[in-house]
Amino acid sequence: MKSDVPGKIDVVCVGASLVDLTFQCKAPPIQHTSNPAVLHKSPGGVMRNIAHHLAQLDCSVELITAFGNDPDGKWLEQVCTDAGIGLNHIHKTESPTGTYSSILNPDGDLFVGVAASSTEESITIDVLAKRIDVLRKAKVLLADCNLSFETLRWLMSFCETENIPLIIETVSVPKAIRLEKALPGKVLLIKPNRDELEVFGGDTNAYYSSDERITWLHSRGVQYVWMSAFENGSVFSDGNKQVSIPAPKINVRDTTGAGDAALAGWIWAYLQGLPPLICIQYGHAAAGAILETNGAIRPDFSISVLKQYLNP
Numbered sequence: 001m002k003s004d005v006p007g008k009i010d011v012v013c014v015g016a017s018l019v020d021l022t023f024q025c026k027a028p029p030i031q032h033t034s035n036p037a038v039l040h041k042s043p044g045g046v047m048r049n050i051a052h053h054l055a056q057l058d059c060s061v062e063l064i065t066a067f068g069n070d071p072d073g074k075w076l077e078q079v080c081t082d083a084g085i086g087l088n089h090i091h092k093t094e095s096p097t098g099t100y101s102s103i104l105n106p107d108g109d110l111f112v113g114v115a116a117s118s119t120e121e122s123i124t125i126d127v128l129a130k131r132i133d134v135l136r137k138a139k140v141l142l143a144d145c146n147l148s149f150e151t152l153r154w155l156m157s158f159c160e161t162e163n164i165p166l167i168i169e170t171v172s173v174p175k176a177i178r179l180e181k182a183l184p185g186k187v188l189l190i191k192p193n194r195d196e197l198e199v200f201g202g203d204t205n206a207y208y209s210s211d212e213r214i215t216w217l218h219s220r221g222v223q224y225v226w227m228s229a230f231e232n233g234s235v236f237s238d239g240n241k242q243v244s245i246p247a248p249k250i251n252v253r254d255t256t257g258a259g260d261a262a263l264a265g266w267i268w269a270y271l272q273g274l275p276p277l278i279c280i281q282y283g284h285a286a287a288g289a290i291l292e293t294n295g296a297i298r299p300d301f302s303i304s305v306l307k308q309y310l311n312p
Contacts, residue, residue, distance in 0.1 A: 009086070009137045010059040010271055014128065014155065015047025015144035015169070016119040017065040017080075018098040019072045020296055022256055029103055029111050037103070040254075042295030043079040044100050045117075046144045046171050049257050049296045053264035053286065055084040056301045059271065062086035062134055066122035068097035089131045093122045108254040108291075115172075119146040125154045135162075140188075140267060142167045145175035149182040156185030156221075169263055170196045183220040190217065191263055193228040210235070214242070224276055226266070226283075228259060236280055245280050248288040248311055257296025262287040265306060285309035 023037040051063045067073035098117030141164050159166040165188040170176040176196040201208050201216035214225045218239040227235045233247040265286025269279035288309040
């Protein structure tokens with residue numbers, strides 16, 4: 001669905017673009033030694049992945065990200081261009097293009113992942129202020145916690161002033177702390193997993209239930225909290241009630257990028273004017289489609305593929 005409002009862009013995405021190196025072990029990985037594995041290289045980065053999925057779903061997308069002036073950066077630019085992602089406002093840096101390396105168990109589940117990226121230092125408030133015209137065109141503005149907490153806070157203020165729905169992807173436990181520091185602010189949706197949720201609500205050494213942490217997020221300006229529970233599905237809260245949604249039954253090949261796809265599916269449905277809980281069904285469907293492929297991107301992903309994975 002291309003934007004039907006003159007000058008408007010369905011989604012402006014702000015955050016990381018990386019090269020993904022996925023090592024899938026042939027046997028359960030053992031620490032402190034070499035493990036035989038199969039290597040798969042693919043385009044990655046939370047924000048780049050979501051932008052890619054959205055472009056495959058026929059959304060108009062503009063990506064504000066950092067690319068290094070190196071072969072990996074040029075490769076990622078070409079991948080994004082081929083996918084139909086707008087790159088008119090990227091930021092070029094002399095730092096190397098970011099890389100995410102993951103080690104998977106034989107069943108495709110993540111054992112450990114590491115990221116080397118200069119996104120926090122590259123996509124600053126000053127960089128975004130120079131791109132304010134394109135930010136204003138967004139029907140939905142999407143950011144990830146690869147940004148600094150100061151930049152996240154600036155985006156929250158900007159979106160509230162401009163009345164633009166803001167969605168924030170927490171990315172990981174250490175990076176979700178940046179959003180915790182940036183709040184309060186007006187946010188349409190965040191999508192932490194259970195571990196990431198633990199950073200919200202004050203003292204991380206104290207015991208607070210998931211319900212209490214979700215309540216804290218609502219009190220700090222977050223309208224919807226969508227917590228991923230992996231194979232157990234997810235929990236959605238609108239501040240009045242919580243609903244558990246089971247995960248679709250699929251054959252998992254690789255878990256890389258499934259959460260990114262889920263958020264893209266939710267946003268696509270939201271842009272169609274569907275209710276938030278129905279949007280989650282589309283999010284689960286998108287994740288299911290990605291879980292059955294290697295890497296974070298499924299080449300044949302489309303609206304028709306998305307609908308094939310909807311639970312009957």
